[in-house]
Structure formats: structure tokens, C-alpha cells
Amino acid sequence: MSRIFRAVILGPPGSGKGTISERIAQSFGLQHLSSGDFLRENIAAKTEAGVLAKTYIEKGLLVPDHVMTRLVLPRLEEITRHSWLLDGFPRTLAQAHALDIACDLDLVISLNVPFETLKERLSHRWIHPASGRVYNKGFNPPRVKGVDDITGEPLIQHEDDKPMALVARLRHYKDVAKPVIDLYKSKGILHTFSDTETDRIWPYISTLFSTKIPMHQADTHYAPSH
Ligand SMILES: Nc1ccn([C@@H]2O[C@H](COP(=O)(O)OP(=O)(O)OP(=O)(O)O)[C@@H](O)[C@H]2O)c(=O)n1
Numbered sequence: 652m653s654r655i656f657r658a659v660i661l662g663p664p665g666s667g668k669g670t671i672s673e674r675i676a677q678s679f680g681l682q683h684l685s686s687g688d689f690l691r692e693n694i695a696a697k698t699e700a701g702v703l704a705k706t707y708i709e710k711g712l713l714v715p716d717h718v719m720t721r722l723v724l725p726r727l728e729e730i731t732r733h734s735w736l737l738d739g740f741p742r743t744l745a746q747a748h749a750l751d752i753a754c755d756l757d758l759v760i761s762l763n764v765p766f767e768t769l770k771e772r773l774s775h776r777w778i779h780p781a782s783g784r785v786y787n788k789g790f791n792p793p794r795v796k797g798v799d800d801i802t803g804e805p806l807i808q809h810e811d812d813k814p815m816a817l818v819a820r821l822r823h824y825k826d827v828a829k830p831v832i833d834l835y836k837s838k839g840i841l842h843t844f845s846d847t848e849t850d851r852i853w854p855y856i857s858t859l860f861s862t863k864i865p866m867h868q869a870d871t872h873y874a875p876s877h
């Protein structure tokens with residue numbers, strides 16, 4: 652069994668972390684680990700961490716570092732045989748330090764997307780809450796307006812994707828993320844990609860991953876349908 656490969660994807664809300672993580676998972680066989688999904692699972696199961704986290708998320712606040720690390724790190728430590736890509740964690744320098752102690756990262760991707768583009772995308776983001784599937788009015792619309800392609804259940808919009816909450820959320824992200832980005836830059840594992848379109852960023856990310864890990868044997872490269 653070859654050594655497992657560990658990567659992190661960073662970027663502001665709406666920068667395409669979830670979308671790109673799915674493509675990486677599909678093309679290179681990495682497991683996509685989303686801290687947002689971990690949170691939602693814990694909230695649904697009413698675990699101690701989930702109940703606590705919910706009170707912050709409902710107010711549009713970041714969940715405190717000690718709650719996030721307690722939730723995420725044990726999940727990572729369980730994975731001993733499969734390469735992974737972590738999305739949504741670390742969000743703060745304290746989370747990055749905790750992750751650093753827990754494991755050695757091979758690669759960090761940072762997505763750099765202009766503010767106006769983020770605002771536009773997030774205001775059109777619709778989610779299937781049970782699965783976390785994400786749609787966008789123009790970019791990847793559901794087959795039938797307002798409902799999930801697979802289950803036919805209704806789609807919802809996150810409260811914090813609504814215009815009023817967005818600007819503050821994006822500003823806050825910038826302040827908190829800067830030291831995290833600087834840390835990975837200083838370690839020499841940071842790769843930054845800047846563009847307004849995921850489909851233009853993707854070929855560069857795909858090339859980067861191809862140089863680091865072999866293509867997932869079962870899949871071919873992800874080919875966007877548009
Ligand atoms: N390290 C983290 C990850 C998530 N969250 C909280 O969990 C919520 C949902 O997480 P996720 O699905 O990753 O966030 P989104 O709001 O969808 O953020 P993004 O737009 O970056 O995907 C976040 O808004 C935030 O309140 C947090 O506090 N700390």
C-alpha cells in the first residue's frame with residue numbers, strides 16, 4: 652500500500668471549493684472530506700459538538716476552534732488507507748496549527764476569486780440539504796427548477812448566502828484566512844489559482860495533481876459538460 656496523500660483546499664465561500672473537490676475526488680480517487688458535512692452530520696445526530704456548533708452557525712458565526720478541531724481531527728486520524736482532500740478546515744490559524752500537529756500535508760490549494768464573482772455566485776447557490784449537492788442557476792442548474800436531480804426533493808438557499816449576510820461573511824473570511832495562507836506559503840506547499848471561472852482553473856489543478864499522484868484507475872479526467 653502506497654503512502655496516503657493529504658491535501659487541503661482553501662478559498663472564500665463561493666470560490667468553488669466544493670465543486671473542485673468533487674472533480675479532484677472523481678479524477679484522482681481522493682476522498683473528499685468536507686468539514687461542513689461533518690458539522691451537518693453532527694447537528695443531525697445531535698452530538699454534543701453538533702448541538703454546540705448549531706448555535707454558532709445559526710448566528711452566522713464561525714464555530715470555535717476547539718469544537719472544530721475536536722470534530723475534524725479524529726475523523727482524519729481514522730483514515731489510514733485512503734488519500735484525502737480536506738475542504739472547509741482549517742479556517743483559522745489555530746485550526747491550521749492543530750492540523751499541523753496531527754498530520755503532514757502534501758499540498759494546499761488556494762482559490763482566489765474576485766469579490767464580485769463570489770457575491771454573484773453565492774446569491775444563486777441552491778443546496779439539497781440532505782446530500783449537500785450544490786446547484787447554481789447558470790453554472791450547473793438542476794434539471795427541474797427548485798428540485799434536486801436525484802431525489803426530486805426541494806432545494807434551499809443557505810441563510811448566510813442571502814445578500815445581506817454575504818458581504819460581512821466575505822470580509823471576515825479575508826481577515827481570518829490570511830495568516831493560514833501565509834503559513835502554508837512559508838512551508839512551501841501552497842499553490843494559488845486565480846480566475847473568475849472554475850472551468851478555467853480546473854485544468855491547472857488537474858495538471859498539478861497528475862504530477863503528484865497517479866490518475867485514479869477507475870476514472871478518466873473529469874470533463875466539464877459546458
Ligand atoms: N472550519 C469551519 C467550517 C465550517 N464552519 C461553519 O459551518 C458552516 C457551514 O460550513 P460549510 O458547508 O463549509 O460552509 P459554507 O457556509 O457552505 O461555506 P463555503 O461557502 O465556504 O462552502 C459555515 O458557514 C460556518 O458557520 C466553521 O465555523 N468552521
Ligand SMILES: Nc1nc2c(ncn2[C@@H]2O[C@H](COP(=O)(O)OP(=O)(O)O)[C@@H](O)[C@H]2O)c(=O)[nH]1
Binds near residue numbers: 664665666787850
Ligand atoms: N457561474 C459560476 N458558478 C460557479 C462556478 N464554479 C462554481 N460555481 C457555483 O458557485 C457556487 C459556489 O461553489 P461551491 O463549490 O459551493 O464553493 P465553496 O463555497 O467554495 O465550496 C455553487 O453554486 C457552484 O455551483 C463557475 O465557474 N461559474
